[in-house]
Amino acid sequence: MSAARDLLHDYQHVIEQLTLVTGGKGVFDVVVDGETLYSKHQTGRHAEPGEVLALFRTRHADGVPVYER
Numbered sequence: 521m522s523a524a525r526d527l528l529h530d531y532q533h534v535i536e537q538l539t540l541v542t543g544g545k546g547v548f549d550v551v552v553d554g555e556t557l558y559s560k561h562q563t564g565r566h567a568e569p570g571e572v573l574a575l576f577r578t579r580h581a582d583g584v585p586v587y588e589r
Contacts, residue, residue, distance in 0.1 A: 524538060533587050546560065550572050557572065558575055
């Protein structure tokens with residue numbers, strides 16, 4: 521669950537709700553506001569560490585500062 525942990529760690533100040541839904545046969549899809557951000561089914565592989573976070577930053581957090589640590 522590092523994708524969820526990374527998103528919440530860096531963007532907890534802008535994420536109102538994060539829901540993880542399990543799927544059969546190793547499904548791993550990340551959907552934000554109805555847009556598929558990452559799909560293991562489509563790529564045929566697991567996401568690399570930090571990949572989902574980078575996709576989120578590019579598509580949904582442009583200009584949004586990372587939460588202060």
